[in-house]
Structures are given as structure tokens and as C-alpha cells.
Amino acid sequence: MKAEIISVGTELLLGEITDTNTPFIARQLAMLGIDLYYTSIVGDNCERLLDALRQAWQRSDLIITTGGLGPTQDDITREVIAESLGETIAIDPGLKQYITDFFARRGLEMPENNIKQAAIIPSATAIMNPLGTAPGWWVEKDGHIIAALPGPPGEILPMWEKEVFPRLEKRSDGIILSRTIKIWGLSEAKVDELAAPFLSVPNPTVATYAKTDGIHLRITAKAPDKRTAGKMLAERESDRRAVLGDYIWGVDEETLENVVGQSLVSQGLTLAVAESFTGGLLAYTLVMAPESSSFFKGGIIITADDIKTAWGLKPELSSGRVGAETAAKMASLVRARLEADIGIGIELYTEPDGGTNIGRVFVAIDTGQGGQSLVQNYSGRPRQLVRRAVQHALFDLRNLLTSR
Amino acid sequence: MKAEIISVGTELLLGEITDTNTPFIARQLAMLGIDLYYTSIVGDNCERLLDALRQAWQRSDLIITTGGLGPTQDDITREVIAESLGETIAIDPGLKQYITDFFARRGLEMPENNIKQAAIIPSATAIMNPLGTAPGWWVEKDGHIIAALPGPPGEILPMWEKEVFPRLEKRSDGIILSRTIKIWGLSEAKVDELAAPFLSVPNPTVATYAKTDGIHLRITAKAPDKRTAGKMLAERESDRRAVLGDYIWGVDEETLENVVGQSLVSQGLTLAVAESFTGGLLAYTLVMAPESSSFFKGGIIITADDIKTAWGLKPELSSGRVGAETAAKMASLVRARLEADIGIGIELYTEPDGGTNIGRVFVAIDTGQGGQSLVQNYSGRPRQLVRRAVQHALFDLRNLLTSR
Known part of the structure; x- marks a missing residue:
């Protein structure tokens, strides 16, 4: 089956919105073994959309459109599909009721404009949209399929999963x-x-x-x-x-912080972190993991050299750039101060190297039975280095937890 | 002038890469007052790219292509443009030298495949690519323009700014x-x-x-x-x-952390932050601002209730969810402990509310002359709430700094 995607919207042609629907649908079609040969963006213009649809009808078996199903005059996808197929568009009483109910559930009356969204043609059936007022269309005619979907990515997702994907899966040969x-x-x-x-x-x-x-x-x-x-x-x-x-x-979708978080919870362990130039990103990453309140005790961020003493770190550690020792001290300090089972210290030194930066990451993990400290060099832009350093620390922790 | 963009690459049609060049170029064309009527993606297929180019030539004055200028057999854009215009493609000695030099500067010999990138047609001039080995083409013929650019967004940027934009600006009527x-x-x-x-x-x-x-x-x-x-x-x-x-x-491109950072540096002030469920994102945001080492002293992250006492926060503050008072205590605590001029305390409480979450953000700023504490409610997904809370704290700090 040869497929093509047409995204409709002048705002896309102005670059005001980036079309994320096309890559999503492209990946789904690839998964279904359906060949996607063309994608295009057309503005809210009847003549140009009509041309695009007619061309697609000639060269593709499956046409997926996104956008242009809203309630305003600019939203022309329904009307243009009807014209391209030479069919008459009419309000469907069932769809009208569906949209009226959508508003009623929110305590609102249906604005008059929205009745447009209840229109359909004889060769189409509606694709229900649980998150919006724009039903999609599933058109089958003369061996071709048109699936017309709304523009908002959040609305497309459930429509795709519940209705479009299963129908395409049946037709796919693999x-x-x-x-x-x-x-x-x-x-x-x-x-x-x-x-x-x-x-x-x-x-x-x-x-x-x-x-x-x-x-x-x-x-x-x-x-x-x-x-x-x-x-x-x-x-x-x-x-x-x-x-x-x-x-x-x-x-697949697993992240290091989720893997680490699950291990900590299942082993009943708590964690605290001390950071320098990763600036809190390790702590933030852990706080955002599921069930973090069960294992994450908190952290400290030490960036200014002059306050290292205030935390009980020896001043000579500040000047000498002795990363491994500083990281180890930070790990044991934060473990003790925040009464955690495990303390992590992470030091990141970056220096420019041509157009990019070299970063040296020192990670120390203290479990109360002596810590380990590891060093690794990376290169990249500062934000990349910080993200790398955080992933590095999480991986070291993961190794420690799986080896226990 | 009517324009159209053609992105070339099978990996785009498989959804493996998202085409960020099209929205970038779309915004630039909008700025130049050039009407963009169509954009499309075509795979690495000679026949389909040839069709797309011929159609574009008929309906558009300006055609911008991205991708397909690499050194491999899959890279077909040069050859197909030549064919669509009925011109003969040949190696340009100057371009060959340019590419050889590009490798030589890196201590490498030019691989044989790359000679392909030195090919050009009579109606084209080269667009230099300071960051890669693929020169672009600027074709002018019969009142039409084709600008052929490589695929990597980083390579396009300088080529666009230095060569393509200025040439288009001259032709634009506004x-x-x-x-x-x-x-x-x-x-x-x-x-x-x-x-x-x-x-x-x-x-x-x-x-x-x-x-x-x-x-x-x-x-x-x-x-x-x-x-x-x-x-x-x-x-x-x-x-x-x-x-x-x-x-x-x-x-325009200003961020709150940059605005706040500049004020702190110019006023010679230092800052430290104490966070709860923003988990370090405020600290990380500040660390990533320019010159942060001049003003940012560090921070603490307190998430577990049982360690609030370890920081000298009264236990009754932990249980009562008295956000404003906790935030104020955190601000003065971190200000004193990290010897900073200004301390910020930020507390975020979130609770589910239907499909979304309600967040209450408490921000206290202590300058040593008594702090102020503000509260604000937001709704959204957890990560949105955290980002909102951080922006909120930065805005409060910005107000304090501008009123001094």
C-alpha cells in the first residue's frame, strides 16, 4: 500500500507551529509496513488543497490528512475532500448530537459554528475524537482510503490508536x-x-x-x-x-532514573546527592522519577569555591581540582547530613577545547562501607556535558544496586 | 515570489528524524515576505524527486531543497536537479580543492566518494558550507531560483545567514x-x-x-x-x-535567568536557593545562566519531611504544609548557610485534580532585611508545574532586583 500524508494549515507554512504529526504518523506507517512516499504541507487554501488531494488520489492508495477540521471558516478540509470526490456534504444528526453532548458535559451550549464539524459525505464514516469536537473521517472509495484527522497532536493520538491503526493493520500485509x-x-x-x-x-x-x-x-x-x-x-x-x-x-521507554528508583524502592534504600556544576540536574532527574518521595532525601549544590569550607570540605580540595577526592567527600558529607543510606557526589570540570568543551566527570558513591570514585571524560556543549554526567552517575548507581 | 520547500531523505519518511529545517526556513521566508505555498518530503528516489522538482518548477518561483548532498550513492539531489534542468553535471576544480582542503585541515585525506560533492552544473554557483563537505547550489534559470542546501540543521544555519538570506532579501519586495x-x-x-x-x-x-x-x-x-x-x-x-x-x-531571546543573572552581577550580589519539589530545577536553571559562577553560591534540596529537622527547620513546618512559612525559613536558612546576599526558598505542593494537577507555589526571598513570601496557584502536568514554579521564583527575584 502506497501512502501519503497531507498536513493542512497556514500556520505550519509560516513556521509558527512545527508539524509533529507527520513524523508520528510516518513512524506508525513504517511499523505497519506501509510505504510512505510523500508528505506535504498545504495552507488553508481551497484551490491548493484540492490540487494536492487530486494528485495524492492519483499516486497513493492511502491519504492521511491532518488539520483543517476546526469550526472556523479557515477550516476547509471536509469541504475540499467532498469536492475532490464529487460528493455532497451534509450534517449528520448523530454527529450533531455527539458534539452537542460534548459541550453539554462541560456545561456549555454548542456555539453555532461547531455544527460544521457534524458534516459528512456518503462514502465517509466518522472517527470519534474523545478529546475534541472535531470527528475525523474515514473515507473508502474506488480502492482508495482517506483518513482525515484533526491538527492537535493530543487529539490525534487516541483516534489513531483506537480507530485508524487497527483498520490499517487489517489491510497491511505485514x-x-x-x-x-x-x-x-x-x-x-x-x-x-x-x-x-x-x-x-x-x-x-x-x-x-x-x-x-x-x-x-x-x-x-x-x-x-x-x-x-x-x-x-x-x-x-x-x-x-x-x-x-x-x-x-x-x-524501550525505560529511563535510568526509573530503573534506579525501582531498585532503591525494592531494596528499601534512601539516597541523597551532592552536586557541583551539574547544578541540581541529578537531583531534579531523581525527583521526577516515579515514587521518588520513597527513596530521595534531597541534595546539596556547591558551586562557589569559598563555601566549600562552610560544608566541611577542606579548603585545599577547592583549589587543587582534585576531583575524585572532592566527589568522595561530597558523597560522604551528603550521606551523613541527610541521613541517607547512599550518598552520591558528582563533580564536573569543563574546559573549552576548540569549538567544543571537554568535561571531566567524577562520580563517588558512598554506602557507608567505603565509597568508589570513577572518572570519565566527555566532550560536547556545556548542557550536553551536564546531561552526560548525570546519566553517568545514574549508571554507576545502577551498577552498584544490581551487584548488591 | 512564490516559494516551496522540498526536503529529501528516506529517513524523514520513516519518521526516524524530524524535519526541523522546514519550520526554520518557513519562518525565515515569512520574515522576508516571501509566500510559502507548499512544502514536501520525498525519499531518496530519483524518479519521485524528479517529479517533485518538475512540479515545483511549474508552480513556484523559488524552490529550496534540503538534504541529499552527501557523498554516498543515496545522495541524489545534485544529479536530479541537473536532470530536471537538462544540464550536464561536472566536477569543478575549485570545489574539489575546497573539499580536499576541508579534509586536509583535519589531517585527513579526502575519501574518493566525496569528489561527488564537488560536482556542479552551468547555471549553478556554489554556496559555501563552512561546517561540512557539502557545498550548496544556487541555481538561477528562466526566472526561477533553486537553492539546494544540505540536510544537517547546523550546516544550513551559516549558509542561510551568510549567503541565502542576503540574496533573497534583495529580491523581496518587503x-x-x-x-x-x-x-x-x-x-x-x-x-x-x-x-x-x-x-x-x-x-x-x-x-x-x-x-x-x-x-x-x-x-x-x-x-x-x-x-x-x-x-x-x-x-x-x-x-x-x-x-x-x-x-x-x-x-525576544531573553530568558528570566539571564535577566536575573545580569542584575545580580551588575549589583555585585550573590544568591543561594533552597528547594523542595522543584527538585533542583531552579538551581540548575541558574547554573546554566551566563556568568553564574559570579553570583550563584549553591543550593539545597529538601524533599524528605524527616530531614527538615536536620536542616534546622521546625518539625511542625513539615507536617502542617504551611508553605509560606516553610519557604521563608528555607530562604533565610540557605542565605545564612551559604553566606549569600540573597536566599530564595521555594515550596511546591501538587495535588491531582481530575486529569491534571493543581500546584501551589510559595516563593520567599530573603535579603537579610526581612523576606517577602508570595503564593500562586497553577494547574498542569507535574513537569509543567515545576517549570512554572521556577519561572515564578525568577520573576519574583527580578522584581526585587529592579526595585532596589
Whole structure:
């Protein structure tokens, strides 16, 4: 099946909004094994949208439109689809009731303009929109499909998952599933080397990506059905786990802070952190993890050299840039002061290096039985270095927790 | 002038990368008063790209392509432009030297594949790419222009600013400038009301947007030249400043942390912060501001109730959720402990409210002459509430610093 996406909206052509619907739908179509050959953006202009739809009808089997389903005069997608198909548009009483009810549940009367959103053509059925007043259209005619969706990404998501995806899945001759294995502590080149025997295999495919939270190894399997694709993924994942072992810290949507948080909660341990030039990002990342109030005691941020003494850190540690020792002192200090089971000290020194920066990260973890301190160099822009340093500390903590 | 953008790359159609070049170029064209009527994405496929270019040539005066200028066989944009114009492509000795030098400066030999990037057609001149090996093309023929740019956004930026923008500016019959005035402490409805007399004026236009750092009022002026547009902007800005006064904290790319940082540095003051459920985001935001080492002393993060006593905060403050008093104590505590001129205490309590969350933010600022404590309610997702709370604290501090 050949597909094409048309995004409708003058605000997109002015660059006032970035079209995030197209990449989302593109990924979904790739997963369904549907070939996406073209995407385009057209303004709120009847003539140009009509041209775009007619061209798409000639060259594509599936046309997905987003935007232009609102209640104002600018919203022209419904009318132009009707015209392109030579059909008459009319208010559907059921849809009118649905929209009236949508307003009523919010204690509002339906503004007169919104009745436009209850209009439909004979070859279309409505796609319900639980989060807005614009129902979508699912049009089937002469072997072509048009799925017309509203513009707001939040509204598209449930409509896609509940109605569009399942209908497309039935028509697709194969399903594509992927699994991302997240790795820390190996370079991309090393992961590539370890994945080498599979990099040229056509199915499932294996590819590596360098990210802030390490190297991602993505396995993608195509099969006639979900079960077979899932089995192919699981097999390839299992043989890669045998090779990459302890370097794997998570999969798919997992984050290091969630993994670490779960371990701390299940082991009944609390944590406190002391930071310098990561400036609180480690603490913030931990606070935002689920159940953080069960394990996170708080932190201190020490940036000015002259106040290191105020925290009981020896002044000579301030001047000498002896990162490992400072990090260790910070870890034990914060562990004691905040009465936590585990203290982390993290020091980051950055210096310019040509157009970029080199950062030296020192991480110390104190569990009361002597801490360990590790150093690692990174290069990048300051914010990248800070994010890297935080991920680095979380990974060290993860290792400590899994080895207990 | 009618313009159209064609982004080239199969990875875009698979949703593996989001096309950020199109919104950037769209905004630039809007600024130049050039009408952008279509944008599209086409894969690395000669036939489909050729169709797209031929169609664009028929309907547009200016065609901007991005991507497909790399050294591999997949990179087809040069060859397809040549074919669409019926011209012969050939290696340019000057460009070959330029690319060879690019590698030589990095101590590398030019890989054989890269010679492809030195190819050009008679109607094109090269657009130099200081950050990569892919020169762009500027094609002028039969009243049409094609600007072919590489895919990486970082490479496009200097090429656009130094070569493409100035050439387009000369051809544009008008320039559009805009100015964003940033406001805190008024609702969008209130700003709308105060801007009302101008909301329907066609030039300069005035529009409001709700953002995390407050309400943005964007003024956009169109004029035959930059000077006139600048004057129109300045006049409208000045009359809005007369009305919005102290609620305005900055313009355009300014951030609250930069504004606050500059004030602290110029007044020779230092700052320390104590946070609870903003978890370090206020500290991190300040650390990332320019010259932060001159004014930021550090911070503490107190999340666990049981350690409030460890910081000398009365236990009854922990249980009673008496936010204003806790924030004030935190402000004076951190000011004293970190020997800073100003201490900020920030408390955030969130509770679920239907599908969203309500957050109560308490901000106290202690300057040693008694602090002030303010409370504000917001609603949103947890991360939104934290960002709002941080912006709120920065705005309170900004007010204190400007009133000194």
C-alpha cells in the first residue's frame, strides 16, 4: 500500500507551529509496513488543497490528512475532500448530537459554528475524537482510503490508536515491531562490533544509535503477524543480551532514573546527592522519577569555591581540582547530613577545547562501607556535558544496586 | 515570489528524524515576505524527486531543497536537479580543492566518494558550507531560483545567514520584522484586553501566546525596508510598554535567568536557593545562566519531611504544609548557610485534580532585611508545574532586583 500524508494549515507554512504529526504518523506507517512516499504541507487554501488531494488520489492508495477540521471558516478540509470526490456534504444528526453532548458535559451550549464539524459525505464514516469536537473521517472509495484527522497532536493520538491503526493493520500485509536495547559504558563502535554479525541481516534488522543515555541498539522485525514478529525480536534480543550482558540497563521507554528508583524502592534504600556544576540536574532527574518521595532525601549544590569550607570540605580540595577526592567527600558529607543510606557526589570540570568543551566527570558513591570514585571524560556543549554526567552517575548507581 | 520547500531523505519518511529545517526556513521566508505555498518530503528516489522538482518548477518561483548532498550513492539531489534542468553535471576544480582542503585541515585525506560533492552544473554557483563537505547550489534559470542546501540543521544555519538570506532579501519586495515582548503576572486574557485596540490592525500585527515563561506579545511589522519595519516595531513596542509596564521582563531571546543573572552581577550580589519539589530545577536553571559562577553560591534540596529537622527547620513546618512559612525559613536558612546576599526558598505542593494537577507555589526571598513570601496557584502536568514554579521564583527575584 502506497501512502501519503497531507498536513493542512497556514500556520505550519509560516513556521509558527512545527508539524509533529507527520513524523508520528510516518513512524506508525513504517511499523505497519506501509510505504510512505510523500508528505506535504498545504495552507488553508481551497484551490491548493484540492490540487494536492487530486494528485495524492492519483499516486497513493492511502491519504492521511491532518488539520483543517476546526469550526472556523479557515477550516476547509471536509469541504475540499467532498469536492475532490464529487460528493455532497451534509450534517449528520448523530454527529450533531455527539458534539452537542460534548459541550453539554462541560456545561456549555454548542456555539453555532461547531455544527460544521457534524458534516459528512456518503462514502465517509466518522472517527470519534474523545478529546475534541472535531470527528475525523474515514473515507473508502474506488480502492482508495482517506483518513482525515484533526491538527492537535493530543487529539490525534487516541483516534489513531483506537480507530485508524487497527483498520490499517487489517489491510497491511505485514507488521513491523521494534525493540530498543539501552546500553551504557561501551562506545558506539564497540556495540557495532559486537552487533556486526547481524548488521547486514535483512530481517530482523539491527542498528545502533548514540544517545545521551548511552548507545541504543534497535532491533526491528517484519513478519506477517504480531506474534511471529514478537518471536523474532525476542530471539535476537536474547542472543544480544548474552553478548552485551551487564552493559544493558534497560529497554524501550525505560529511563535510568526509573530503573534506579525501582531498585532503591525494592531494596528499601534512601539516597541523597551532592552536586557541583551539574547544578541540581541529578537531583531534579531523581525527583521526577516515579515514587521518588520513597527513596530521595534531597541534595546539596556547591558551586562557589569559598563555601566549600562552610560544608566541611577542606579548603585545599577547592583549589587543587582534585576531583575524585572532592566527589568522595561530597558523597560522604551528603550521606551523613541527610541521613541517607547512599550518598552520591558528582563533580564536573569543563574546559573549552576548540569549538567544543571537554568535561571531566567524577562520580563517588558512598554506602557507608567505603565509597568508589570513577572518572570519565566527555566532550560536547556545556548542557550536553551536564546531561552526560548525570546519566553517568545514574549508571554507576545502577551498577552498584544490581551487584548488591 | 512564490516559494516551496522540498526536503529529501528516506529517513524523514520513516519518521526516524524530524524535519526541523522546514519550520526554520518557513519562518525565515515569512520574515522576508516571501509566500510559502507548499512544502514536501520525498525519499531518496530519483524518479519521485524528479517529479517533485518538475512540479515545483511549474508552480513556484523559488524552490529550496534540503538534504541529499552527501557523498554516498543515496545522495541524489545534485544529479536530479541537473536532470530536471537538462544540464550536464561536472566536477569543478575549485570545489574539489575546497573539499580536499576541508579534509586536509583535519589531517585527513579526502575519501574518493566525496569528489561527488564537488560536482556542479552551468547555471549553478556554489554556496559555501563552512561546517561540512557539502557545498550548496544556487541555481538561477528562466526566472526561477533553486537553492539546494544540505540536510544537517547546523550546516544550513551559516549558509542561510551568510549567503541565502542576503540574496533573497534583495529580491523581496518587503521585509517582515517581529519583536516578542515577554510578560509575567498577567493572564493571556488580560494581555489580550490591553492589546485589544491593536489586535485587528493589519500592520503591524499584534498577537498573544501563553508560554511557560509567561505571556508573549508578538508584534510583526511589514515594510519595504528594514529601517521602516524597525521604526514601526519600535513605536508599537513603546506604546505597549506604556500600558504593560512592570509586567514586561524581557524581549525576544531573553530568558528570566539571564535577566536575573545580569542584575545580580551588575549589583555585585550573590544568591543561594533552597528547594523542595522543584527538585533542583531552579538551581540548575541558574547554573546554566551566563556568568553564574559570579553570583550563584549553591543550593539545597529538601524533599524528605524527616530531614527538615536536620536542616534546622521546625518539625511542625513539615507536617502542617504551611508553605509560606516553610519557604521563608528555607530562604533565610540557605542565605545564612551559604553566606549569600540573597536566599530564595521555594515550596511546591501538587495535588491531582481530575486529569491534571493543581500546584501551589510559595516563593520567599530573603535579603537579610526581612523576606517577602508570595503564593500562586497553577494547574498542569507535574513537569509543567515545576517549570512554572521556577519561572515564578525568577520573576519574583527580578522584581526585587529592579526595585532596589
